[in-house]
Amino acid sequence: MKKILNYIDGSYDESFSKDWLDNYNPSKGEVYSKIASSTKADVNSAYLAAKKAFPAWSNTTINERSTILSRIADLIDDHLDMLAEAETLDNGKPLNLAKSVDIPRASSNFRFFAHAITQFSSEAHESIGLNSMNFTLRQAIGVVGCISPWNLPLYLFTWKIAPALAAGNTVVAKPSEVTPMTAFLLGELCSKAGLPDGVLNIIHGTGPAAGQAIVEHPNIKAISFTGGTKTGESIARTAAPMFKKLSLELGGKNPNIIFADCNYEKMLSVTIKSSFANQGQICLCGSRIFVEKSI
Structure with missing residues (x-):
C-alpha cells in the first residue's frame, strides 16, 4: 500500500x-x-x-x-x-x-x-526642504x-x-x-x-x-x-x-442576488452551478439566495 x-x-x-x-x-x-x-x-x-x-x-x-x-x-x-x-x-x-x-x-x-x-515596486518619498528621502524596503x-x-x-x-x-x-x-x-x-x-x-x-x-x-x-x-x-x-x-x-x-455565506430583470433561464443554470459546483464545497459558492420581491 x-x-x-x-x-x-x-x-x-x-x-x-x-x-x-x-x-x-x-x-x-x-x-x-x-x-x-x-x-x-x-x-x-x-x-x-x-x-x-x-x-x-x-x-x-x-x-x-x-x-x-x-x-x-x-x-x-x-x-x-x-x-x-x-x-x-x-x-x-x-x-x-x-x-x-x-x-x-x-x-x-x-x-x-x-x-x-518581477513587478513589485518600492515607494520612495522625498521630504522637501529637509534633504532627506524615505523609502519602503520589502x-x-x-x-x-x-x-x-x-x-x-x-x-x-x-x-x-x-x-x-x-x-x-x-x-x-x-x-x-x-x-x-x-x-x-x-x-x-x-x-x-x-x-x-x-x-x-x-x-x-x-x-x-x-x-x-x-x-x-x-x-x-x-x-x-x-x-x-x-x-x-x-x-x-x-x-x-x-x-x-x-x-x-x-x-463564508455568499448570496446569489436575483433581480426581476434577469435572464431567467440563464439565472437558473448559473445559480445551480454556482451553488453546487465541487459539491458546493467552495468558499465562494452561493449558500443563500436573495430574490427581488416582485418575482
Whole structure:
C-alpha cells in the first residue's frame, strides 16, 4: 500500500512516531494509502530545515526565484493527467473538474506569482526642504506556516505556498489529512524544478497534532490558514499573543442576488452551478439566495 511521507529538506521520510493514518478513496470508502502521522518533532525538523534554507533563498535574485517557480508551474502542467487522477481518487470530485479547474489553477498560482515578483515596486518619498528621502524596503520575514483545506486540495495548497516562496520566505506546509496525495506528489516536482532543499517542507498529519504544532511553534513567523471558522478562532487564540502575522480564510455565506430583470433561464443554470459546483464545497459558492420581491 502506498505511503504518503513527509517532505523535509528535499527528502521523503516517515514521521518520527512511525504512526500512520488511513487515507480513504471516498468513492469506494476503502483505505488505499497510509499517511505519515506527524507531531511536534516532525514540525520542528521541518522548521530547522526551513531555517537553514532561509538565508540563501531570501537572498536569491528575483529572476532566480521567478525562474524556479515558473519551472514548477510547467511541471504541474506536464503532469496534468497524473495529478488530476490523484486528486479525483483522493477527493472524490469528477475527473473532468480536477483536469479543467484544480490542477490548471495550481500551475497558474505558481506562474502568477513567478511573474508578479518581477513587478513589485518600492515607494520612495522625498521630504522637501529637509534633504532627506524615505523609502519602503520589502524583505522576506522568515519561516512561515501554510495550512490548507480538503475541498480544492492542490489548488489552495499552492495558492498559499507560491506567494510565500516568491517573496523569499521558506515554508512549513500541511495539507488536509483528508486529501494529502497531490501535496505529497508536489514535493518531487519542486525538487525536479530546482527548488533548493529545505525551502518547502510538507508535513502530513491531523490538525490537532501537526497543524497545532505549526501554529504554536515559537519561531514560525506567520500562519496562513483556510478552513472552518471554529478552527480559525483557535488558531487566532494561539497565534495572537505570539504576535504572529495571520491570514485566515474562513467559512463564508455568499448570496446569489436575483433581480426581476434577469435572464431567467440563464439565472437558473448559473445559480445551480454556482451553488453546487465541487459539491458546493467552495468558499465562494452561493449558500443563500436573495430574490427581488416582485418575482
